[in-house]
Amino acid sequence: CINKKGVIGLELEEAGFDVTSLNVDYNLFAVFKIYGVIKKFNPDIVHTSLFYANLFGRIAAKMAGVRVILCEEQNICGWKSRNLFFIIADRVLSLVTDRIIACSESVKKFTMGQENIGSSKFAVVYNAFDRDKFDIELPAAPDIKISMGFKATDRIIGTIGRLCEQKGHVYLIEAMAKVVVENAGARLLIVGEGPLKSRLANMAGNAGISDKVIFMEKRRDVPAFLKMLDVFVLPSLWEGLSVVLLEAMYMAKPIVATGIPSNAEAMIDGQTGVLAKKADAGSLAEGINFLLRNSEASKTLGDGAKKRVLEYFTPEKRACELTNMYDLLADEKKIHIKKCG
Template sequence: MRILHVDTQRGFRGGEQQLLWLAVGLKNRGIETAVACIEDELYSRCLENGIKTIKLSRNRLKNILEVARIGKNFDIIHAHASHAHTICAFSKVHNKKPLIYTRRVDYKPKKDPITKFKYRNTDKIACVARYVCEVLRHTIGIEEFEVIHSATNPLLEESVDLEKVESIKGQFKHSTIIGTATALTEQKNIPNLISAAEIILRKRKDIVFLVLGEGHLREKLEGLVKRKGLENRFRFMGFKKDIENYIKAFDLFVLPSDYEGLSGAVLNAMLLKVPVVSTDAGGLSEAVFNRETGILVERNRPEDLAEAIEIVLDDRDLGEKIIENAYKLVKENFSVDKMVEKYVELYEQLMEVKR
């Protein structure tokens, strides 16, 4: 069985991490695996992990032609983002290979001819949460989906460098660290967290807010923080390759998103025994059970977000209960091994149909 994964996203976000873990898992099972992507962080990390890489360009037409050509050497094509889905659907006209698309976001797809074409020409759709499936069901009208949750890697615990964690904490002595790890894009709604921070910092001066990640809104968000006079207590840390050390240094992880599939960053925080406060965006309610594995609040309500943060900070017993329940949930239900096995089953189904 030969699988070609396609992802044309820039940077290295949650979807790219999930793809990398899947590719490594397949390789370790002896399944021939290659990743077609642009020359960026995902490309470098695939090379580091011994995954065959195929370089794509930033031109959609060239990529369609390239995947059409190289796709003939594989049994299944697996698209991992919307643009990659478009490329793979059009290239399928020539390579004639079964196509899988993993949908990781919960916003409604467009209803234009290209969207209809690519979904019509997709053999299997895997959603990272049941909520994502429901969005597609009501917008695209497709009834058959596979739910394959995003995962977190148990090895993440082992990769934590406790000296680095203490060093990070040492940069913010005598401060409680509240953090998030996410792309700086509209759907992640960092202004929601900034407004919640403003509410909290009126009452408490012993807190610092850290945001890990990059995106096109960084300059705008930094300007918003400065206008509110929060720049000494709300900091943008940029992209961190050793993100596990920073998350482990957090006293609380907060996800303020308006749209999500199922956040890998939230799962990572749970695995690293950091309590989570999250909005109820997308499939997050499938992992964050209110007052059991985290605190869940409505989207875009900074007052509620601020209140939830303070509840966890002030109620140590609740925080400990959340940490232990979340850790157990992730270990039992959101492992990379389970995710890989479910994709292998999906590939085998397609291979049977092909025969």
């Protein structure tokens, strides 16, 4: 970790993995700290993920003479697209990168176009979810609703994500104002923090649905939260490949998601959920109301979602594809991979 270990770093340590935190700011000094770690452990392969790790890590790995270098791209659009330096840096560093791993076909296509990098540098390895967190015994959905202060019969719509422009909450709140016309007892739970929280709360108030929209802080009990939902909604305007969408699919939830490219890779409209138009409150509301009024269709779509996520987006499949890629690149460089233990 360039900076702090964070929640994921601590979870990895609890699972028995060694995690090194450099505790440095995101500046070029980090390159020399990473270089020191690489020289200490002398790895055959360096695999980085997310922008600053990709930037500093690849420079340090090249300086240290690492023979196989991979990086991951996890999103499209966003802040990097507005900074020419970052785009140029990625373009130059692609010359010393053996493989750029995109978490979806849409991320691959976007990155190729934005940074003018040929397709031969890329491989698509889909994101996966932590199945162990979800393979646990949970109370029945009505009991979870009651434990969270709702009635067992309340229709609960939920979403999870940072409260920012990308996640499209503005359109979900507008949609909720339409949903309650047909489903007066529905509640919308929005889990997450972010800069738009006050604006979203004001929107709900202005629409007269403050009592229908509940904001909740980031939760550790995501499996229980998802299980109690009658409908999960992902109203994002863009995504790389949403992990929470995969989690909701694994929980066999009826899902309404915007039909952006990565969501359309994960879901099949009418078979594993409902794909709504992007930035369209009416389309979101139509999908939500359809699922709320059609319990049999909701069950069928939820079952289809779980079947699809188990076929394409499991941690075992991702680990296998990454391992095969490591072996392939090592063979190309005639490297004998050092085994752990």
